Amino acid sequence: MTPSLHDHDIPASGAWRPGRPPAGRRFATVTDPTSGRPFRLEGGGTLTEVEVAYETFGEMAPDCSNAVLVCHALTGDAHVSGRSGPGQPTPGWWDALVGPGLPLDTDRWFVVCTNVLGGCQGTTGPASSEPATGRPYGSRFPVVSIRDMVRVQALLADHLGIRRWRAVVGGSMGGMQALEWATMFPDRVGSLVVASTTAAASAQQIAWSHIGRMAIQADPRFRGGDYYDAPDGDGPHRGLAVARMCAQVTYRSDEVFTERFHRTLLDRLDFTLGPLFDIEGYLDYHGLKLARRFDANSYIRLNRAMDLHDVARGRGSTEAALARISAPALVAAVRSDGLYPPIQQHVLADGIRSVGGEVTWVDIDSPHGHDGFLIETTQLSEPLRTFLEET
């Protein structure tokens, strides 16, 4: 049977916390505490101190001209490439694309990946200590936007001496960041690569996001968001697991679930409430796995940041926003993606073209649904390599 969500070896929060092994993380404080100027958020709040956890791969050229920013999706982190190990429970989430000789060739490019603002893998987020109190922010951590994430990344770029990225690259929520980069800082983005993303979150995407929040907030162990001091095993694991199970289904497809699981039983058929079927064990496994390594407060805030994502906000229209983009763009779509369906990427590509932008379109022919952008690295490899060389 699947392990219990109250196993005592699961910390109350799966967030990385100072004192644990840093693994590949490097850290930079991008706010200046001596100036007393806090980081102002799009929503109106402030953060006194923002620290960014990031990883780099390859060597920066002396003229800083070979830097590529890769942006992670909802449950990703700065570890885009490399092994798992102490302090880093997951291997690189785009391991097949980032490395020596790979399309994002680290013999050539200096690849930077940051954990996003509001995340839980080392960058300032709800599990971080609030400077004023020395205690985790918890429920007091504000809602941040994709634009806030991007402005934090821009401060890190300043810190690293990178004035202009050779390319900004991302899928899903990472694609939202890349789009905002090209819109907010057109002169700092040489080229734009986005997969399985959208110019604005759709009603259905917001619906799933809302359901995840409801599941987490309904968990009494969520304690309104202030669960960091709870003993191990006593965090909002069940709520986060339910949210993850929903997401897991929306990330894949009926087609692959039928092929992989069909109606296979975990054990023998009995007429109980279960779990009885392999697919149930799979969902329980993924729910538990995320609860071990992620933070519920980050989960609901990053989802909210995605809901708020709309390049048109404050810019008159989508067209006006996309007209700011000067970088040539590669736009990739997975044919079986039901969560970020190809129509969204077509709208985006057509929008960029309609205002005179240059778009390279990549169809990913895959049954794997939204996760196709993480899985179909072979199909992404050549278009990505060629695009980066030619732009």
Next chain:
Amino acid sequence: MTPSLHDHDIPASGAWRPGRPPAGRRFATVTDPTSGRPFRLEGGGTLTEVEVAYETFGEMAPDCSNAVLVCHALTGDAHVSGRSGPGQPTPGWWDALVGPGLPLDTDRWFVVCTNVLGGCQGTTGPASSEPATGRPYGSRFPVVSIRDMVRVQALLADHLGIRRWRAVVGGSMGGMQALEWATMFPDRVGSLVVASTTAAASAQQIAWSHIGRMAIQADPRFRGGDYYDAPDGDGPHRGLAVARMCAQVTYRSDEVFTERFHRTLLDRLDFTLGPLFDIEGYLDYHGLKLARRFDANSYIRLNRAMDLHDVARGRGSTEAALARISAPALVAAVRSDGLYPPIQQHVLADGIRSVGGEVTWVDIDSPHGHDGFLIETTQLSEPLRTFLEET
């Protein structure tokens, strides 16, 4: 803002209970308590007493030859047609198809609809009193199967003097019952009408079902299933609401959500955890609405019955099962259905044809997803009327 899920006017369970207004319900006890013979379930358990709540529409012909059985889907009930009122919170779920002059013409046919075994609208289910204790079954109510539901309906048919149905009709879980009727009792089914259903639940369907169970069982107010004596407002409403919200998204489509809700705000834009968007208010509304009128224990058991649905079980193969069907069949599919995608109805129709059966195929061209079988009554009307007249 949306009402709270802990409003004190919501009973702990939305099940109909004896003593409330019966509305259109009639009741029949289909077990014989004097014989001491309980109803034996496919899963091995027994029920000492089974009472069926049902509604009828139209007049039975003297030779009982004009009876049509309509089977309801997951959250439906016996009230297939007519208004809402005391004891009946919902109007008829197929009101546009069942009535005088309508395709299921009650001037001509005697239409019967039963609340299913394990349901919560008057037929024996988890909220019913257990004869041995006089208290609600709750957690002690067994898992029932679609075949158990059908055998209870067959006992009701005996009770009403109906040896053979002119037609057995249903969509989704109702289609599963109709299919089992034609397979278990081929000589009692004159014709078969199924919409948006499947020969066997798919992995993705089981996945959503599992997630609904997890959400309900995670609610501390679920109390392991024994919540009937909790005060009003203290039932597993949040868990049931989360389950319903998930279902609601899978029942519709990205296309209609975008058209209907887009990114419309409930009020003004603010950077909070919400709810902020219309789609969130819509989900909260539907979650709460189901919590008011349904029972969480029924919800998880009926979902489990659907998971277990596989016409092949114990019959060698799907083909061998479908070869039992002697009735001509109408099979309808909604093109935008992502939960019971048209491929499932094609597999079913092709399977029936491959063993010599007769199938009329109906494409429902609708953007409404799985709920299309409930919404697109105009598209169903003529094919249904013609099929019932000609077979």
